[in-house]
Amino acid sequence: MKKYFLLAALILTGFCRMEAQVGINTTSPHQSAALDIESTNKGMLIPRMTTAQKVAVINPAPGLLIYDTTLRCISQNAGTAVSPAWVCLSQKDAQNGFFYMPTIAVDASTVSTGKTLDLYDEYKKQFTAPTKNPSAPVNIPYFSNRTDLYYYITSYDTNVLANISINNNGVMTYDIKAESDYDSFMTVVFVVK
Numbered sequence: 001m002k003k004y005f006l007l008a009a010l011i012l013t014g015f016c017r018m019e020a021q022v023g024i025n026t027t028s029p030h031q032s033a034a035l036d037i038e039s040t041n042k043g044m045l046i047p048r049m050t051t052a053q054k055v056a057v058i059n060p061a062p063g064l065l066i067y068d069t070t071l072r073c074i075s076q077n078a079g080t081a082v083s084p085a086w087v088c089l090s091q092k093d094a095q096n097g098f099f100y101m102p103t104i105a106v107d108a109s110t111v112s113t114g115k116t117l118d119l120y121d122e123y124k125k126q127f128t129a130p131t132k133n134p135s136a137p138v139n140i141p142y143f144s145n146r147t148d149l150y151y152y153i154t155s156y157d158t159n160v161l162a163n164i165s166i167n168n169n170g171v172m173t174y175d176i177k178a179e180s181d182y183d184s185f186m187t188v189v190f191v192v193k
Helices: 002-016 051-055 119-125
Strands: 022-024 035-037 065-068 073-077 086-088 098-100 112-118 149-156 161-166 171-176 186-192
Touching: 051 065, 112 119, 119 149, 119 171, 119 186, 149 161
Parallel strands: 022 035
Antiparallel strands: 065 073, 073 086, 098 186, 112 171, 149 186, 161 171
16 A cells, blocks of 8 residues: 555656646647647647627636637737737738728828828827727727738829829828819728738
8 A cells, every 4th residue: 555655646746847838749848838739730729709709708818819700810809808809810811901091181282292191100090099989998909010011092183192102111102283172082002911
């Protein structure tokens, strides 16, 4: 009996000294990983649920990952447990890989050349501290890096605007060749890289 007790004590001592790392298909998990999965022919499935089911998760941990079957994207809680802010991490998903610029005012009140407008800054301004319903997060998730997007002007009023160009950071340069009126327009499209 003493031998069995000693054997059990040794086994338990060995378990207590285990590292807090798990390796699947590897005997030596990477030192920076709590979980290291290696495979050359299989992937990993995370929990899958609809948007309604995801939103119903009580106190979701910051960083919690779920595959949203409604939006068809990997969704992360970028907020807190008390105030979740679910964002899609997948670049190409059911929300499309492009979107139109929110409404902005472009000053075209006087004829001028070499005017600039930072399209990314105009986009970002519209996502902080909007009027919202009580249960919505304070800010709307947005692309936090200007180089995550491609910028396009797909149409504009050629009677008012000319010489339009956009640099890789989303800064548009343009000329006003005639004062604008209510019929003037410009369509800005962002495409996710």
